[in-house]
Amino acid sequence: MRPLPAHLPLSGGAMIRVLRRWVLSDLGIASVLALFAALVVVGIWLEPVDVPINLIFLPLVLGILFLSSRMLPWFAGYILLTLVTAGVLQEEYTIRIATALGVMATISVLVIVMSLRRGQIGVGPLRGQSMLVDLRDRILAQGEIPTLPREWLVESALSSAGGSPFAGDFVVATTRWRESLELVVVDVSGKGEAAGTRALQLSGAMGGLVGALPPAGFLPAANDYLLQRAWEEGFATAVHVSVDLATGVFELRSAGHPPAVQRHAGSGRWEMLQAEGPVLGIVEDVEYACIRGQLDQGDSLLLYTDGMVEEPRRDIELGIDHMLGAAESLLRKSWDGLADRLVGAVGSPDDDRALLLVHRRP
Structure with missing residues (x-):
């Protein structure tokens, strides 16, 4: 029997399995969380009053729980970048907004330091x-x-x-x-x-x-x-x-x-x-x-x-x-x-x- 050509398209079930594996992978989880953080920044740009800046904290928490020690420092750095961008897009600053930015920036830095220490063990937090x-x-x-x-x-x-x-x-x-x-x-x-x-x-x-x-x-x-x-x-x-x-x-x-x-x-x-x-x-x-x-x-x-x-x-x-x-x-x-x-x-x-x-x- 002749082998099937390598360029044949994947079936629907195979595509779903490939997509599921990617979403559950370290890169997939980081991509989904990064997309969520980016959408928050876009929301702040379009509706700065209705979209709270604290929403960026959610993907950071999920990243701490599910990302590996190799991926987590890069993701925390990305969150820092989105915080800076969100801060620039704010039309006016209040004590509440400034405090939220400062707290989340501090947590992001701590996450980077923590993930570097965790990298010495070589396991993620849940697995550890x-x-x-x-x-x-x-x-x-x-x-x-x-x-x-x-x-x-x-x-x-x-x-x-x-x-x-x-x-x-x-x-x-x-x-x-x-x-x-x-x-x-x-x-x-x-x-x-x-x-x-x-x-x-x-x-x-x-x-x-x-x-x-x-x-x-x-x-x-x-x-x-x-x-x-x-x-x-x-x-x-x-x-x-x-x-x-x-x-x-x-x-x-x-x-x-x-x-x-x-x-x-x-x-x-x-x-x-x-x-x-x-x-x-x-x-x-x-x-x-x-x-x-x-x-x-x-x-x-x-x-x-x-x-x-x-x-x-x-x-x-x-x-x-x-x-x-x-x-x-x-x-x-x-x-x-x-x-x-x-x-x-x-x-x-x-x-x-x-x-x-x-x-x-x-």
Whole structure:
């Protein structure tokens, strides 16, 4: 079959698809917005009283949202040019018009500066935000509890400072060959969004390390990883527990973290498990002491960050007592959902908080 000549006209459907792709492209969006700004200038020229100069602000806002960092500086410069033209076409100046021109010109310059900084990342604003949200979701996914035998209840709860979606506290949970449960609670230095960027990177690394190394090697490897990063605020505290799902025997190691607490079902009392070890990212070649114990039926284990128990002008032991008192009061309803209820009941709202509950059902 002979090929069709290249000069044949496109069909109607093909032309619509080509036009749609062009309109949705960076150049197409910029062209449409530039045409709108030009029509505003023409309107000001024809009807300076009826057409408000503030209309030029609309394409600038849409350009900030949808244009790439490469196109945005040129478009902002074009908006500056249309502002100058619109100002020249004004028959008379009032304080309102002069203020509007000054504000929009300032915003245009700020947009140019902002887009040049954004160009270092190489993504547009909407895509950049979606990348951060995707990374945040990956942190939360690291803390999702895997499917466990029915006798085990494991819950985690997180709350960030000021309600920010990014936090420096996070949880990592995984199983090893369905025989043991590996759990890590981490508190990165700082709080809120400032610590969230470091937590994004650290959570991915810890998620890979905890499932690939034996329990004794996890914290030393995490410490080496932080030392290699050489962050200015590159330290973190962490607590790691490995639980044998068949017997309930656990190994617990801590890196400068608040002590874990175990509730013994037989006596109804809480016991603090104070494992020794320096914080991560400060000292080379460190060892982390191991505390061995067992979770019998009905026993529970709480791992948490300092935001749950530390407040200004209050000793941490008093904070732990307050948390355990609240836990006793809340667990009268049920162990299910206790992690969320406890995080909502205690701790400072101005600090990141994370809590991990491990309960062996009777």
